[in-house]
Amino acid sequence: MKRRLLLSMLLLGSACGSISTAPVWAAELSDRDIIQVLTVEQPRDRAIRHGLAFLRTQQGHDGSVGNNVRTAMTSLAVMAHLAAGITPDDPEFGDWMHKCLQFVLAQQDENGYFGQIDGSRMYGHGITTLMIAEALGMTRDEELDERMRACLERAVAVTVNAARVHKVPGHEGGWRYQPGEDHSDLSLSGWQLMSLHATQQVGITIPEAVIMGAVHYAKHLTTADGKVGYDNPGEDHPALRGLALLSLMIGHLQDAPELSRVVARILSDPISWQGQWFFYRVYYDAVGMSRAAPEQWDAYGKHIEKLLCEHQNQDGSWSNPPGGNEGDHGPVYMTSLALLALAVNRHVLPAYQR
DSSP states (O other): OOOEEEEOOOOOOOOTTTTSSOOOOEEEEEEEHHHHHHHHHHHHHHHHHHHHHHHHHOOOOTTTTTSSSSHHHHHHHHHHHHHTOOTOOOTTTTHHHHHHHHHHHHOOOOSSOOOTTTTOOHHHHHHHHHHHHHHHHSSOHHHHHHHHHHHHHHHHHHHHHTSSSOOOOOOTTOSSTTTTTTTOOOOHHHHHHHHHHHHHHHHHOOOOHHHHHHHHHHHTTTTTTTBBOSSTTOOOOGGGHHHHHHHHTTTTTTTTTHHHHHHHHHHHHHOOOTTTTTTHHHHHHHHHHHHHHHHHHHHHHHHHHHHHHOOOOTOOOOOOOTOOOGGGOOHHHHHHHHHHHHGGOOOOOOGGGG
């Protein structure tokens, strides 16, 4: 028996190997074909499963993951699991998730700041705030959920107040390494913008002026020909192109002419397994392209998938490519960003949703 249908693959859980959620069109599939599509683990899903297993081996007795800036690294590892559809209630890995979350929540200082204790500064604060916003509501543990909400509200207050610090001309709307700085850069500002955007999705009010200030800061650093600067317009930083796309989409500026120019620049200079900031770029290329350019994302996403699957280590981790400069951040950082890029098509996290 054959039929015309759209197979919309659902997350079948970690016990089934986290089968892909990407839609699969088929003009005519037999029942046997359907069963094969639903049960055969694809390379991307296998890479995600192995990568997550590696991250779980990196947990210490206190629940932290990794050996440096542990609040930020633990948060990235949790985000990778959430992106794959694994929640704190997962019957197999929920205990691991709970230990991570309990560790992270304990690292917030008396002012609500997450970047002080581990020395990760506003980078870590933005990453951790983003993770908590994504984890909120994903558990039936009411006590944990209430604690996460309280921590999130205090954390976003730090972020909002830092945005309101008087900035020097050209830096308005962004963030820098410390909450009170009067300069900004796009790399650091991206994590804050994503964390505030995700916080909005769980019902916590964020001043629209702060969101749009960050969006316009990103637009200010994006030139008419699609170059994206770190802290000055006219610079061209490939690792930040996807972030510029994401920022414009968060601001509902999908008709901005800069958007198509950035997409064109990414496609004319596709990421390869070499060079500086590979993992930072692969993450933002995936998040930005999948949300801002879905028509072009199908082919570019396959390119990213092939690249990452071919260079995954046997233990499930990823290492520096030739000429890479992110090795000092450790395998948890590189593996988490690779997994977040691979999991974009699952559309689980707020930043990935169109």
